[in-house]
Amino acid sequence: MRVRIHRGAREIGGSCVELQAAGESILLDLGRPLWATPDEQVPLPPAVGLGEPGPLPRAVIITHGHQDHWGLVPQLPDGVPVWIGKAAADILRAAEFWGTGIDLREQGHLHDQQTVTIGPFTITPYLVDHSAFDAYSLLVEADGRRLFYSGDLRAHGRKPGSWRRLLESPPQDVHAMLLEGTNLRDEHSPGESLTSESAVETDLAATLRNANGLVVVLSSPQNIDRMVTVYRAALRADRDTAIDLYGAEVAVATGRDTIPRPAPDWPRVRVYMPVRQRVRVKESGEFHRTEAVRAHRIFDEDLAASPGSWVLCGAYQWHVPAMIRAGLLDGGVVVWSMWDGYLVEPSGQRFTALLAEHGVPMHHHHTSGHAAPADLQALIAAVQPATLVPIHTDAPHRYAEVLGYTATLHDDGAWWTV
Template sequence: MSIESSGAFRVRIHRGTRQIGGTCIELEANGQRILLDLGLPLDADGVSDDLLPNVEGLRGEDPSLNAVIISHGHGDHWGLLPLCNPGIPLVMGAATARIMSAAAPFAPNFFAPSVSQHLSDRTPLQIGPFRITPYLVDHSAYDAYALQIEAAGRRLFYSGDIRAHGRKAALFEQLIRKPPQCIDTMLMEGSSLGRLNEHDQFESEKEIEARLMENFKGPGFVLISSSAQNIDRMVSIYRACKRTGRTLLLDVYAMEILRATGNPNLPNAGWPNLSIYIPEYQRRHLARNQRFDLLEPYRSARIFREHIAEIADRVVMLFRPAMTRDLELGNLWNNARAIWSQWDGYLEAGPGAKLKADLLGRGIRLEVIHTSGHASIADLKRLASALNPRRLVPIHTFHGDRFSDHFENVTRRDDGEWWDV
């Protein structure tokens, strides 16, 4: 059954009013619709058709679905795209699209998008009755956007995932200084509620770099587990290596992600204190898929396992569990130390818990050096105050019922509920 327009600008959140991840928001005006994000839930076992929200046009043809707009490149915001009708126009940042395409050859669950239009900071797009203004924001994903949507004389602002303590914190301050005006409804993420006290702050990325530098001053071969797509963290690790005289070893996947940003100021082949190591699992994978072209840009900076052992005390390796065999073959476990530089919740189950147990079995303690990709409560309060929406709707949070303790004009909504902006 098609949607009948009442002339209003309407919204329904399919997933996100009571959980973090799997975000999907449907907007409708004048009988036309768009989706903001189409994420895979964090607790999903994998991509499956039953996870697709009940949105007409996702599986079959429906011309009233004008586009899916992806705020940033984390899978809990785009991970269900591979299940969709490929004819639906797709909109995201240009660097986000390049990073997703660069990741695709390395893992079965990745997706190389075909993009109709790109998001660009404060450059409006018109899609059907919707005028969309993206705002580049600070987040642990590169090329992340908040979105202002105007339709039928009303304005909605979607924060996406946002923070104020990363390397792009100036973007948050710019948004606070020059916020969009006359916002009727603001959908604001609340990932930090329930994780942080009201007056506490997450460590800044500069503080993380300082902690890494202090760690790297110690002896031994350092393994660091971090997402290669957390570009801020890759920069922090590289800078800490350079300042302590260590060499950072990155694999081809990490190098391809950095190159896909299109940013010449990020570490690349030929930079000092940087070498490329191709682990066995990755070498076999690329050979099996005949992707020798991905190796070519890095030949001059490549280091082999035998040489790593000779300089191990001056090395930091970006490490994932699939590299365990490489360390055994290279006799690199002796005098090794390990750092976990991503969300510590991943250590409680699955591959993270298995890695932690494996390291402990080898007598290696795993030190956590990480900060959140999401804003503190104090910074969320600054954001809400600057935009001063008539209505504030919690999203991307397990603790939406606590919003009224910190913010004005809070209205709770349920997943699947249509309401007017």
């Protein structure tokens, strides 16, 4: 089996790996690089059938719903089937209305530990813990050789069972392991907290107990683990949780009734819509969206009546100025529950300044979606690959230094053989 990383050998995000066997090929992920601005045209990688002459890839397998893994799929020519987890696909369809998703029109769905055969490739997905819901690592076999691609994963989220299982019954006889190394960052790049999601819950519960007023947790509506964390912390502090409509639609799209959502069996979950979302629904005329949550909505007057009994969770950052004007954040707290790097950007600096100007404290409760170095070490020790290859990292040279395992660096665009 031949392999070529198109992007990711020295870069976090935009991952794409091409595999070739018996004259056929597949792609693992087809991401948009994180450095690309929204209207920037990023060409497809020059894979066989896309940029180089030859038959089209037999399939594109998307490990999870982050754009740095699927973002170039819309540019595929017709006739290339896309595979992804069902919940991951449904979440992206739900997010499309809100401008951050897509209907991938996938041909097939990945299921945990259910092997699929595509041409000469046998693919076994392993459900993993990541900040995107329904994420997989992939074991691919062809020509009698076995490649294990980690995708994005971590040990410290809300799926400790899937991580444990990966260590206890790892894929066997792996010839090459492509391992993400997001957190092996160079010293100069901003790192992320690596505390556990349950520690975030405990810390957030303390913030909620100590605050007298409204607490607004700013997080990505697609980060289901974090929404569960906020909901659980709210229960511990005896507060009710209100999510935005985007988050509510994503929660329903998971298809899991164990995920908090606006429904009769979740009496402590409500929906609070920021102005932006109300406007979007109004302009689209898609009033079935608000109708679906009508019985569960709360409004400014509910928050004003007892601000200390609520926590808001979702994409409320653009709504914070209106909440300040309405006095809803008097005695309240804003919790930044995303990557701190966003706060360094001009919009983030303006946001920080606005809170400071109005005396609204900002707390930070967050953890990375990617594994800590010690967990990566444990995974390598469990899988025992013949060859370790860095991907999804800006510090491939640190694998040996930090992890203590010699890695073989294959540059973007270079073919190698498993």
